[in-house]
Amino acid sequence: MHLTLGFSPCPNDTFIFDAMVNNKIDTNGFTFDTNLEDVETLNNWAIQGKLDVTKLSFAVYLKVRDQYELLNSGSALGRGCGPLLISREEIPLEDIKNKTIAIPGENTTANLLFSIAFPEAKNKKIMVFSEIENAVLNGDVDAGVIIHENRFTYQLKGLKKLMDMGEYWEQTTGNPIPLGGIFIKKDIPAEKRAELDKLIHSSLQHSFSVYPELSSYITSHAQEMDEKVMRQHIDLYVNDFSLDLGQEGHAAVNALMTAAEKTKR
Structure with a gap:
């Protein structure tokens, strides 16, 4: 077949x-x-x-x-493998709703998990996942939701983790x-x-x-x-x-x- x-x-x-x-x-x-x-x-x-x-x-x-x-x-x-919300500078989580956030696609689980954690954040910019780190570094967006291998590279570029979306999901639901x-x-x-x-x-x-x-x-x-x-x-x-x-x-x-x-x- x-x-x-x-x-x-x-x-x-x-x-x-x-x-x-x-x-x-x-x-x-x-x-x-x-x-x-x-x-x-x-x-x-x-x-x-x-x-x-x-x-x-x-x-x-x-x-x-x-x-x-x-x-x-x-x-x-x-467990421990979810998308991360990252930025150049520390941003209080209560301010995320007012920021521009890069997401790796409207239909991605990363975007869904971000929406669950930050339901009021509507100012999103859809990007290919591999472009998000540089967009944050260049100031094109305030923060970004990263997936895949970027979990292992963002710190090398001086970026900061604001929230582990997977950790938030696990803590609030108990599920992987x-x-x-x-x-x-x-x-x-x-x-x-x-x-x-x-x-x-x-x-x-x-x-x-x-x-x-x-x-x-x-x-x-x-x-x-x-x-x-x-x-x-x-x-x-x-x-x-x-x-x-x-x-x-x-x-x-x-x-x-x-x-x-x-x-x-």
């Missing part, structure tokens, strides 16, 4: 999908047209129903759940942070959806079996990172929840969906 597949070029996603898209394991007859894109691009494509299987921010789930089903394998969900998951079109036969879920699980197991070795597929798509940062990225975002969301993972996703519905009111 041939499927269109989308995920980000970030090390956590290439680590998960490397074995199955590069035929390092038996794909059980599945072949893939692979698209590596920024997660907000993938979010927008999913709203259009463009891809068969795709990585998505959990925040966009409400908009696509009539077309897509969440798979158990491949998610980025955990659901960042992104792998979704599949509901019109694909149920047995094929189940087979693909198992294939993603096997692909990730293969990558774990050779880790901390990093394949050229992973390193070539993370060109601006050194290998230490790539491994930090993988260690933070790939875990047991990535192998199988399980009851705790699904409960966290449901809690986020409930919070998302409340922020829309």
Whole structure:
């Protein structure tokens, strides 16, 4: 079966999908047209129903759940891995509502978590996640919500953490942070959806079996990172929840969906 597949070029996603898209394991007859894109691009494509299987921010789930089903394998969900609110200078949290904040996409979980923590903050500037640090440094925005590898680089640039959005979520709900998951079109036969879920699980197991070795597929798509940062990225975002969301993972996703519905009111 041939499927269109989308995920980000970030090390956590290439680590998960490397074995199955590069035929390092038996794909059980599945072949893939692979698209590596920024997660907000993938979010927008999913709203259009463009891809068969795709990585998505959990925040966009409400908009696509009539077309897509969440798979158990491949998610980025955990503790201590949420987006950070950063700035050049200290800003009292009560003043955030009056500031210009860079966000890495309207449909991202980062924006949703920020909106939950700061519901009155409306002056947002949508940017590609990799541009936010420099926008804060240059004074184009007052603060920014950073994700991915920027968690490991912002301090090197002299930027300050104002709030850990994931920590706020964990403290207020008790749940781990659901960042992104792998979704599949509901019109694909149920047995094929189940087979693909198992294939993603096997692909990730293969990558774990050779880790901390990093394949050229992973390193070539993370060109601006050194290998230490790539491994930090993988260690933070790939875990047991990535192998199988399980009851705790699904409960966290449901809690986020409930919070998302409340922020829309």
